[in-house]
Amino acid sequence: MKKLVLVGGGHAQLAVLQALARQRAADIDAVLVTPSPWQYYSGMLPGFIAGHYAEADCRIDLRPLAKAAGVRLQLGQAVELAADERQLRLAEGSGLDYDLLSLDPGSATDLDTLAPPVAGAPLADPWAAEHVLAVKPLAHFFALWPQLQARALAASTYQLCIVGGGAAGVELALAAAHALKAAAGTGHAGIRVSVLAPAAALLPGHAQGVRARVTRRLADSGILVVPQRAHSGTDGLRLADGRLYPADCVIAATGARALPWLERSGLACSDDGWIEVGDTHQSLSHPEVFAAGDCCTRLDPRFARSGVHAVHAGPVLAHNLLAHARGEALRHYTPRRHSLYLIACGPRWAIASWGRWSAQGRWVWRWKDWIDRRFIRSHSV
């Protein structure tokens, strides 16, 4: 009997649960460690903020999936991994040892540039601690958004700043502007939404046509784009040119950073802390460890961290875990050259981006809505 520990119920791990449900492995004793019974789906967060979805529409219940897979669900947070000893330690103090480890715990919001850590503790600065809301963990963001919205609507003036110009930052800004305008009515002129990001950081990796469409959309929605890097100071949000920028709340959509406990694990990691894996998603240093999703980096083709790749790597991760346990051949995950991104624009309208091609309209929103709901449905037992 081999002990398999799955860490994180992320996008790729869902495929592992489904594979174990299809072919119950009598030779494997599996446990899933994850902090919550819910796996939140980032693709639907903008639609939740915009008011198109309830929170319950945007998450997958891991309990029935684990049950169907014959996997024990242990609610907890991994805080330490000693890869050489094959030992995982959880926040509650308990430990798990394993023969085979599958890592899909995602990533954290990269707060280092926005709110530089003080003595290693991010957000130790009181202004940042009170005003900066990181987009991840998603469960936390889903819980806090209604409070943020209520505070904005109750105030006579409210400045919401989204720091980060990637697809996530842009979608959050458009969704927030739509939600606040819809809830406040046209009479509330005191709410302002801004996106702060250097020009080169606006939708990096997307074609010029997509950037032009998004820029128009931001302008039409009354969102101010400030083409500067921003960081939090003791007295507020400061721009790269030294000016203080008015901000009642700062949403950090500043990209992903590696989870510190994985950086310290003894697994081969890149300089910035991502677990190094090959095209089979097996650790380069510890063959009994597999990783997929945001937490890892591929050395062959480097590709962007995204839910799309996490989902597509899932079936390969699932196959390889069982194959490794049985001494069978591993499979490769070959990412497609281009991935389709559907960028929600606040109202039921979206922009499609695929390589150099782009399109927009209500029909793109309906397409995105169909894909996203289908993803959630396909993981409902």
Ligand SMILES: Cc1cc2nc3c(=O)[nH]c(=O)nc-3n(C[C@H](O)[C@H](O)[C@H](O)COP(=O)(O)OP(=O)(O)OC[C@H]3O[C@@H](n4cnc5c(N)ncnc54)[C@H](O)[C@@H]3O)c2cc1C
């Ligand atoms: C607003 C927003 C919109 C996005 N939209 C898109 C999109 O449209 N398309 C796209 O491709 N990408 C999108 N992304 C990126 C996408 O969210 C990530 O790339 C994707 O979630 C990565 O999946 P994952 O499986 O690696 O991790 P996650 O989906 O983050 O899952 C990680 C899981 O591990 C659990 N976990 C975390 N820490 C621990 C721990 N210490 N111990 C145990 N369990 C743990 C978490 O609770 C969670 O269940 C978006 C991101 C944001 C912020």
